[in-house]
Amino acid sequence: MSHERFDECIQACNDCAIACEHCASACLGEGHATAMAACIRLDRDCADLCRWAATLMARGSSYATALCAVCAEVCEACAAECARHDAAHCQQCAVACRQCAEACRRMAA
Amino acid sequence: MSHERFDECIQACNDCAIACEHCASACLGEGHATAMAACIRLDRDCADLCRWAATLMARGSSYATALCAVCAEVCEACAAECARHDAAHCQQCAVACRQCAEACRRMAA
Amino acid sequence: MSHERFDECIQACNDCAIACEHCASACLGEGHATAMAACIRLDRDCADLCRWAATLMARGSSYATALCAVCAEVCEACAAECARHDAAHCQQCAVACRQCAEACRRMAA
Amino acid sequence: MSHERFDECIQACNDCAIACEHCASACLGEGHATAMAACIRLDRDCADLCRWAATLMARGSSYATALCAVCAEVCEACAAECARHDAAHCQQCAVACRQCAEACRRMAA
Numbered sequence: 001m002s003h004e005r006f007d008e009c010i011q012a013c014n015d016c017a018i019a020c021e022h023c024a025s026a027c028l029g030e031g032h033a034t035a036m037a038a039c040i041r042l043d044r045d046c047a048d049l050c051r052w053a054a055t056l057m058a059r060g061s062s063y064a065t066a067l068c069a070v071c072a073e074v075c076e077a078c079a080a081e082c083a084r085h086d087a088a089h090c091q092q093c094a095v096a097c098r099q100c101a102e103a104c105r106r107m108a109a
Numbered sequence: 110m111s112h113e114r115f116d117e118c119i120q121a122c123n124d125c126a127i128a129c130e131h132c133a134s135a136c137l138g139e140g141h142a143t144a145m146a147a148c149i150r151l152d153r154d155c156a157d158l159c160r161w162a163a164t165l166m167a168r169g170s171s172y173a174t175a176l177c178a179v180c181a182e183v184c185e186a187c188a189a190e191c192a193r194h195d196a197a198h199c200q201q202c203a204v205a206c207r208q209c210a211e212a213c214r215r216m217a218a
Numbered sequence: 219m220s221h222e223r224f225d226e227c228i229q230a231c232n233d234c235a236i237a238c239e240h241c242a243s244a245c246l247g248e249g250h251a252t253a254m255a256a257c258i259r260l261d262r263d264c265a266d267l268c269r270w271a272a273t274l275m276a277r278g279s280s281y282a283t284a285l286c287a288v289c290a291e292v293c294e295a296c297a298a299e300c301a302r303h304d305a306a307h308c309q310q311c312a313v314a315c316r317q318c319a320e321a322c323r324r325m326a327a
Numbered sequence: 328m329s330h331e332r333f334d335e336c337i338q339a340c341n342d343c344a345i346a347c348e349h350c351a352s353a354c355l356g357e358g359h360a361t362a363m364a365a366c367i368r369l370d371r372d373c374a375d376l377c378r379w380a381a382t383l384m385a386r387g388s389s390y391a392t393a394l395c396a397v398c399a400e401v402c403e404a405c406a407a408e409c410a411r412h413d414a415a416h417c418q419q420c421a422v423a424c425r426q427c428a429e430a431c432r433r434m435a436a
Contacts, residue, residue: 014341014381021385028150033142041137044153045279047385051378052270054341058348058374061263063292070284123232123272130276154388156276160269161379163232167239167265170372175397183390246368251360259355262371 006057009068009103013054016075016093016100020047023082023093030087039081039090046071046078050100057107069108075101115166118177118212122163125184125202125209129156132191132202139196148190148199155180155187159209166216178217184210224275227286227321231272234293234311234318238265241300241311248305257299257308264296268318275325287326293319333384336395336430340381343402343420343427347374350409350420357414366408366417373398373405377427384434396435402428 024043027036053071056064079097082090133152136145162180165173188206191199242261245254271289274282297315300308351370354363380398383391406424409417 010345017382018337018385021382022387024153025150025386028146031143033137033146033149034140037137037142040142040149041134044133044277045274045281047382048270048273049281051382052266055266055344055348055374055378056263058345059262059352060349062295063263063267063288066288066291070281070288073284074281119236126273127228127276130273131278134277153386154383154390156273157379157382158390160273161375164235164239164265164269164375165372167236168243168371169240172372172376172397172401175400179390179393179397182393242371243368246364249361251364251367252358255355255360258360258367259352262351 006107009100009107010054010057012096012100012103013050013057013071016096017047017050017054019089019093019096020044020050020078023089026087026089036085039085042074042078042081043093046074046097049074053104065108068104072101072104072108075104115216118216119163119166121205121209121212122159122166122180125205126156126159126163128198128202128205129153129159129187132198135196135198145194148194151183151187151190152202155183155206158183162213174217177213181210181213181217184213224325227318227325228272228275230314230318230321231268231275231289234314235265235268235272237307237311237314238262238268238296241307244305244307254303257296257303260292260296260299261311264292264315267292271322283326286322290319290322290326293322333434336434337381337384339423339427339430340377340384340398343423344374344377344381346416346420346423347371347377347405350416353414353416363412366405366412369401369405369408370420373401373424376401380431392435395431399428399431399435402431 020043024040027033027040049071053067056067075097079094079101082094129152133149136142136149158180162176165176184206188203188210191203191206238261242258245251245258267289271285274285293315297312297319300312347370351367354360354367376398380394383394402424406421406428409421
């Protein structure tokens with residue numbers, strides 16, 4: 001595992017966690033959370049998985065790639081859901097999720 | 110800090126985290142998340158603070174009581190919000206939050 | 219997934235996280251951390267994975283069983299390492315890890 | 328709270344968490360963990376507090392500044408301990424901790 005790919009994936013995970021937390025808070029605060037329930041739910045799982053994968057990579061854990069594999073799955077689901085909504089925070093979250101999914105897939109491979 | 114009070118507070122925090130996660134998921138899944146947005150938002154913070162306080166107590170960290178003080182605050186806010194709603198998961202969460210707030214206040218004192 | 223098995227696995231994960239945090243702190247504080255480095259390292263990963271699996275189970279996440287599968291792996295590794303040491307905190311941690319591994323294996327099945 | 332200072336503090340927290348995880352793993356893996364026990368212990372708390380503060384800031388939580396205040400304290404303690412050791416990972420961790428402490432102090436003010 002090259003150090004360069006490792007750092008890139010940690011950064012992608014941290015960026016995605018921030019985007020997901022922000023998207024969930026915005027979805028909750030704009031007066032139509034019922035319509036955004038699936039998005040909020042996925043944001044919540046995705047933010048956590050991204051943070052956890054980044055944590056294990058940063059410490060060089062033997063279990064980092066196993067977490068990256070799960071993280072890639074939830075990132076792909078979250079990207080697909082967010083992409084369906086027009087709000088800027090959803091579109092930005094979809095981009096961050098797709099980049100993180102790709103970085104995690106490379107780590108898990 | 111007596112071992113007994115320590116264990117009791119960890120247990121109260123873990124129980125409260127479970128109740129908050131369950132309450133947030135139920136609030137998101139019952140078709141009226143817009144009306145429950147404040148509850149979901151507090152559940153999210155409260156679940157995290159409870160887990161983090163429990164983590165620092167379990168490891169005997171010097172920062173455990175500082176986290177317990179913040180945890181008590183969010184537990185009280187979450188209890189007040191959940192108590193306003195009739196759903197069983199909200200009422201049960203309010204009880205768990207109040208018990209955790211009391212246990213954390215004792216630790217932080 | 220029956221509610222009973224679900225609650226039991228959350229409890230096993232929380233108990234194991236507490237045992238691992240305590241074991242790591244004790245290993246660090248008893249003056250022979252160099253000999254216990256592998257134990258401390260596994261305790262650290264195991265505590266985190268247990269907390270994360272419990273979190274996803276409590277919220278009814280679609281990714282809970284994937285985390286339980288990873289959690290079972292690290293619990294088995296941590297149990298094997300802890301069982302090699304005579305200290306009470308290591309022996310207790312080994313028991314908690316084995317119980318958690320079994321509960322997580324059932325969830326992941 | 329300006330958006331700019333907010334983003335800067337999240338970044339400082341994430342950078343510090345990475346530095347602390349790496350420092351702890353290196354301290355555990357270099358054959359003299361007993362001498363580094365205080366450093367490992369502080370790295371563990373500091374990494375967690377940094378991640379937690381970043382999480383609450385990213386979601387715009389009402390409790391973010393309270394966590395930043397605790398995070399600043401542990402960052403200062405971790406910086407002081409790491410600065411005492413010559414290893415590159417300790418020196419780099421001390422720098423990351425000092426920067427994070429300053430950013431968190433500004434947020435908590």
